[in-house]
Structure formats: structure tokens, C-alpha cells
Amino acid sequence: MLGVRTCSHPTGDPMSIDPTPLDLTADVVVAGGGPAGAWAALTAARAGADVLLLDKGYCGTSGPTASGGTGVWYVQPDPDQREQAMASREALGGHLADRRWAARVLDQTYENMNRLGTEARYPFPVVGGEPHKRGVQGPEYMRRMRSWIRRAGVRILDHSPVLELLTDASGTVAGVRGHRRQHDTEYRVRAGAVVLATGGCAFLSGALGCDVDTGDGALYAAEAGAELSGMEFSNAYGIAPAFSSVTKTAYYNFATFFRADGTRLEGAGSQGGRTVIARELLRAGTVLCSIDQADPEQQAQMRLGQPNFFLPFDRLGIDPFTEKFPVTLLLEGTVRGTGGIRIAGDDCATTVPGLYAAGDAATRELICGGFTGGGSHNSAWAMSSGTWAGRGAARFAASLGATRHRRRLVGAGADGPGAGVDGPDAADPAAAVEVIRAQVHPYDRNYLRHGDRLRPALAELDRVWATLRGSAAARGAEAVRTRQAAAMVAHARWMYTSALARTESRGMARREDFPALDPAQRRRLTVGGLDELWTRPEAADRQAVAS
The missing domain is CATH 3.90.700 (Flavocytochrome C3; Chain A, domain 1)
Known part of the structure; x- marks a missing residue:
């Protein structure tokens, strides 16, 4: 087990921590320390799980929520107000949202925001004699979430990005491997279940708080066999x-x-x-x-x-x-878009056993369809999906019994970007990032989309991906940069593949060569793969979308 001295730095002095590589165990690992990760960790710990949270930065200060104020989709449990709240954006989102999921999120958000006030003592402003709970100040919110989860017994490793998932012989997710930035050493965690709350992908655009959001979790999930959904709604x-x-x-x-x-x-x-x-x-x-x-x-x-x-x-x-x-x-990108890892169950399980997704790392189509923005629905989805994922992961880990820490592990990304050893063919993450800036940032490629521009951009991204796939991995900090670059390239390829497959304009997925809404394409698109990408309409037996 992880000892007290190897947790986040209580003294603020990283030199007080033993720099030896860590071999750890936990019932539930949560990757990501934003609101989704914090709620997942809190809920799993309250369910009796031993929880370890891993943050690329410093949990409580990194990510877009911690950098400013944000609205929250908080609606009183009045049938008329709830109906209006769910109906307000359905057309804007292309009628791809699911009323059942939207109702669940409204219920869970209402409960969580009330708990934030009573249990975490969040100082909501008083308006008209009542606490105003339709928004939070991100710095104070996340400061209190960090304190709350630590009181619940959650262990935290700051500045410790995950590099890949670990799986057992059956393909079930059984842990993670990562890098400790301040110690320049690796760690491994054996776990019963993993929650990916690593955020979306903003492609290093410089938007406030988003430079930690390079889409890492989606790449790791795909390497383990998970699917994605709504990636065309990522512009x-x-x-x-x-x-x-x-x-x-x-x-x-x-x-x-x-x-x-x-x-x-x-x-x-x-x-x-x-x-x-x-x-x-x-x-x-x-x-x-x-x-x-x-x-x-x-x-x-x-x-x-x-x-x-x-x-x-x-x-x-x-x-x-x-x-x-x-x-x-x-x-x-997907920080404010709706695409992400596809959810396969009410507990935010993915299509891979032992793996759960929450927040911006998971698709938000279930409540937003093809359109969203900053705060509001995003904040509500983070705390709700985090709660469900933490509960589901704790339940899954408990079902494994004493065997959960005795499985033989293999890296899910062992043959993917960043695998191998140092050598002359090592990937150049800086060059990959420049391709991202050239093929994904420009408005006339990603925002004002046209097939004649998307196809050559995708071809260039495929070329860079092939270089990353065939390269040898760097070690240490260079491995982190290589994996981030690979995750951004993977995100862009899924995004453009889905955009080309949706030959219409719906939600935020606009095509200049297909400007009309096509009623026949009122369905969600699933995408996946690493070297060879595929896309298909979501199964016909999915929950009925709102009319």
C-alpha cells in the first residue's frame, strides 16, 4: 500500500519524498483531479473503497474549472422547471439528447450541490434570502473538493500523469502506469477498477486552464478497446x-x-x-x-x-x-464540445470491464446532444457522472474480492505510441504538436468544415500517427510529452473521421458542403480504432432520444 510519506507533499517540499519508483495498490484509481475526478474519488471512498487519485497537475488548482467561475445546471425539483430545462437545448443539440439521462443529471446535480453547501461548507452567495446554487467560483470549489476528498480518506499523488492503462489476461482494466514529474521516476498501481476523469482535449490552444487537457484518457481507453461517441461535436x-x-x-x-x-x-x-x-x-x-x-x-x-x-x-x-x-x-475541442468515451451503463462504465469514464473525458451527448458550451450542463455532467463512475468502480472492485491485486498485468499501450525504449526512431512530440496547430487549430479546417479540407488534414494526421505508432518511447518527462502528442493526434483523427461520416449540419457539427439538416441522420455516431479507424451509427436499441 502507499504510505503516508508517498502521498502528495504535505510539507510542500518535494525533496522530503522518497524518490524511489512506486509499486502501489488501490481498490479504485481515479485519473484526473478536476470536479469529475474529485466526485468520483469521494463517492468511491464513501462506498468503502481504498481510493488513489492521480493528477497531472496539483489536484484542486489544475484544469479549466479551477481557473474561474462556472455556471451549474441546477434546477429545483419542480416538474415544469425540469421540463423547461430539458427542452431548452434539445433543438440546438440536434435532438440527440436522452431525456432519461438528462433527468438523472438534474436529480444528481441538485443533490450534489446541496451536499457541497452542507458537507463541504461551500459559501454560496445569498440572493433573495436563499443560497444561489446555479454557479460556483472554481478556485474555491476545487479547494474545498480537495479538502473534502482527503477527509474521506482519498490518497492523492499530484504531478503524476498516467501514461497507460494496465489490463489482465482477460482484457479487464486492472491498474495504471505513470510518471512522477517532481521525482522523474515511474509508478505502477494495481487496482480493482479505474475511473478516467482526465478531461477533454483542447489541443494546447492556450485557453485558460486547458493546457492539461490533451485528451490522454481517451487514448488510453481506446488502447484498451473502448469506443468513443460524438467526436464530430468537438469543434x-x-x-x-x-x-x-x-x-x-x-x-x-x-x-x-x-x-x-x-x-x-x-x-x-x-x-x-x-x-x-x-x-x-x-x-x-x-x-x-x-x-x-x-x-x-x-x-x-x-x-x-x-x-x-x-x-x-x-x-x-x-x-x-x-x-x-x-x-x-x-x-x-472536447472540453466544451460533447464528444468523448462512449458510456455503456448507468454507472458510467465503458465498453471495457473495469473501466469507467466521467466528466469531459466521457461523451456528453446523453444530456447535450450535439451542442454545449462552458459551465452549466458541463459542470452538472462532471459532478453527476463522477458520482456514478466512482460508485460503479467501487462496486466492481469489491466484486473481485481478494484477487483484484493478484492479477498479472500488461500495458494496454505496450505496442502503441510511446512504447519501447530510447532510440534514433523516437517520436518527436514537438513536431506532432506543430501538425496539430496546422491541421486542427485553423478555423477553415476545423470550424468552417468542408470535406475537401477535412480529407487532406486527416491524411496528414494519419501520417503523423504512423510515425508515433512506429517510434520508440522516450523515458521520463519526454514520455509524458510523447503520450500527450499521441493523444491529441488520436483525438483529431477520431474527430475528423466522424465529421466526414456525418454528411449534414447538426448541432455544432457544421459542414459547408452539407449545410442542411438530414432527418435520416438523427443518430449518434460511434468511432474507434487506433491504426485503422472505423465509425458506425449507434446501435438501434439505444435509449429513445427526445422528440
């Missing part, structure tokens, strides 16, 4: 000041947009306005904005709700409510 871009990484898109509902010459850019502030912005950025390179439609009360609420949005403005002496400032679009 989310957030509006940000050109001098900032904060993508608080909701504030731009109060904005007016302008061309570089100061003339108004019509349509940029409407539904679909990001398409207008993208086209103008491609044409002229500049779009200006002023949040001039917010009244004084709204301005005060904005500053209170997202103070870090205003920091760069204040430092530069710009008043965003009266002056024009340049904006850009930052890729947020």
Missing part, C-alpha cells in the same frame, strides 16, 4: 480578448462587434455569431468588440462572477464596457 471555439486566454463567451451576449475600420459586424452577436467572427478573422485578421449592452448592474455582476476576465483589461487600462478591443477564437 468548440470560445471567444477571448486577443490579449487574454479567458474564454467567457456568455459575456459576449452583451457585446457589439466591429470590423477593423470600426463599422459594425452584423450577425456576430447572434446565434451562430462565431461563424461570422471566424470568417472575418480569416478575411481581415481583426475583429473588435465592446461589451456595451450591459447595464451597470449587469457589469457589477460580471465582475463579481468572473474577476479574472477583467484582470488583463484593468492592467492595460481598457474599459471593455465602453471601449473597443480585439477578440479572437480559441479552440476548446
Whole structure:
């Protein structure tokens, strides 16, 4: 078992930790320390499991939630309010959401937010005499979640990214292997079950809090045989000041947009306005904005709700409510899209035994269909799916009895990207990242999609993937970079393969060569594979979607 001295650094001094490689055991391993991972760890521990949480950064501070304020899909248990909440985005999401799952998330989110106030003592603001639970301040939320899970007995290894899943002879997930950044040494964990809460993939776009989100969990799941779903709905871009990484898109509902010459850019502030912005950025390179439609009360609420949005403005002496400032679009991928690991059960089990997925790592189509954004549904899905995955993983681990730590293990990624030893054919992760920047970041490839641009981009990504697959792995920190690069390339290939298969425009998956909605394609698409990719409509016996 992992001893006290090998947990996260209580003294803050990494030199106080024994640097020897670790060989650990746990009932449940949770990979990822954002809200989904924290709720998974908490729930598994409360179910009696010995839980180890592994974070690429420092649990409680890394990831997009910890970097700012976020709304939460918190709705009172009133039938009319719940009905309105579920119906509000169904058309926007292409009618691919599932009412049963949406109702489950509303129930679980309501319970969890109430527990956050009573058990974690989260200081919700009081509005009209009642605690306002439709949002949280990310830094305070995640600080309290870290404290809460540690009180529940969860052990934490910070700065310890997972590198691959470990499986037994039957293909059941039985642990993980990873790297401890601050000690430059490896670790292995034998476990009864694993929850992947590693976040989505923002392709190192620079969006605030998202550089830890390189899609690692989806790659590891696919290597073990899991499937993905909704990957065509992964082209989310957030509006940000050109001098900032904060993508608080909701504030731009109060904005007016302008061309570089100061003339108004019509349509940029409407539904679909990001398409207008993208086209103008491609044409002229500049779009200006002023949040001039917010009244004084709204301005005060904005500053209170997202103070870090205003920091760069204040430092530069710009008043965003009266002056024009340049904006850009930052890729947020599956962090704000809906694609991810396909869920095969109510407990967020994947199609691989012993493996569970939660939060942005898992598909959000079940409650959002083909469209979502920041906060709200995403926050609710993180805490709900984390709760279910933690409970399911604890139950699965308990069912194995004493055998769960005695299985012979093999790396699921042993023949994949990052496998092998140092050598002259080792992959160049920096070169792979440059290909990602060239083939995935540009608006006219990923956002304004057309088959004539998607196909050559996919061919280039396939070429890079072949290089990664055939390369020898680096060790230590270089292994982390190589695996991250491989995960981003894999994500992009699944994304473009699904986008080419959906020959229509639905939700956020827009095709310039197929601009119409096709009623015959009202179904979710499953995608998978590593070297040879495949895609197919989800099985016909899936839960009926909302009409």
C-alpha cells in the first residue's frame, strides 16, 4: 500500500519524498483531479473503497474549472422547471439528447450541490434570502473538493500523469502506469477498477486552464478497446480578448462587434455569431468588440462572477464596457464540445470491464446532444457522472474480492505510441504538436468544415500517427510529452473521421458542403480504432432520444 510519506507533499517540499519508483495498490484509481475526478474519488471512498487519485497537475488548482467561475445546471425539483430545462437545448443539440439521462443529471446535480453547501461548507452567495446554487467560483470549489476528498480518506499523488492503462489476461482494466514529474521516476498501481476523469482535449490552444487537457484518457481507453461517441461535436471555439486566454463567451451576449475600420459586424452577436467572427478573422485578421449592452448592474455582476476576465483589461487600462478591443477564437475541442468515451451503463462504465469514464473525458451527448458550451450542463455532467463512475468502480472492485491485486498485468499501450525504449526512431512530440496547430487549430479546417479540407488534414494526421505508432518511447518527462502528442493526434483523427461520416449540419457539427439538416441522420455516431479507424451509427436499441 502507499504510505503516508508517498502521498502528495504535505510539507510542500518535494525533496522530503522518497524518490524511489512506486509499486502501489488501490481498490479504485481515479485519473484526473478536476470536479469529475474529485466526485468520483469521494463517492468511491464513501462506498468503502481504498481510493488513489492521480493528477497531472496539483489536484484542486489544475484544469479549466479551477481557473474561474462556472455556471451549474441546477434546477429545483419542480416538474415544469425540469421540463423547461430539458427542452431548452434539445433543438440546438440536434435532438440527440436522452431525456432519461438528462433527468438523472438534474436529480444528481441538485443533490450534489446541496451536499457541497452542507458537507463541504461551500459559501454560496445569498440572493433573495436563499443560497444561489446555479454557479460556483472554481478556485474555491476545487479547494474545498480537495479538502473534502482527503477527509474521506482519498490518497492523492499530484504531478503524476498516467501514461497507460494496465489490463489482465482477460482484457479487464486492472491498474495504471505513470510518471512522477517532481521525482522523474515511474509508478505502477494495481487496482480493482479505474475511473478516467482526465478531461477533454483542447489541443494546447492556450485557453485558460486547458493546457492539461490533451485528451490522454481517451487514448488510453481506446488502447484498451473502448469506443468513443460524438467526436464530430468537438469543434468548440470560445471567444477571448486577443490579449487574454479567458474564454467567457456568455459575456459576449452583451457585446457589439466591429470590423477593423470600426463599422459594425452584423450577425456576430447572434446565434451562430462565431461563424461570422471566424470568417472575418480569416478575411481581415481583426475583429473588435465592446461589451456595451450591459447595464451597470449587469457589469457589477460580471465582475463579481468572473474577476479574472477583467484582470488583463484593468492592467492595460481598457474599459471593455465602453471601449473597443480585439477578440479572437480559441479552440476548446472536447472540453466544451460533447464528444468523448462512449458510456455503456448507468454507472458510467465503458465498453471495457473495469473501466469507467466521467466528466469531459466521457461523451456528453446523453444530456447535450450535439451542442454545449462552458459551465452549466458541463459542470452538472462532471459532478453527476463522477458520482456514478466512482460508485460503479467501487462496486466492481469489491466484486473481485481478494484477487483484484493478484492479477498479472500488461500495458494496454505496450505496442502503441510511446512504447519501447530510447532510440534514433523516437517520436518527436514537438513536431506532432506543430501538425496539430496546422491541421486542427485553423478555423477553415476545423470550424468552417468542408470535406475537401477535412480529407487532406486527416491524411496528414494519419501520417503523423504512423510515425508515433512506429517510434520508440522516450523515458521520463519526454514520455509524458510523447503520450500527450499521441493523444491529441488520436483525438483529431477520431474527430475528423466522424465529421466526414456525418454528411449534414447538426448541432455544432457544421459542414459547408452539407449545410442542411438530414432527418435520416438523427443518430449518434460511434468511432474507434487506433491504426485503422472505423465509425458506425449507434446501435438501434439505444435509449429513445427526445422528440
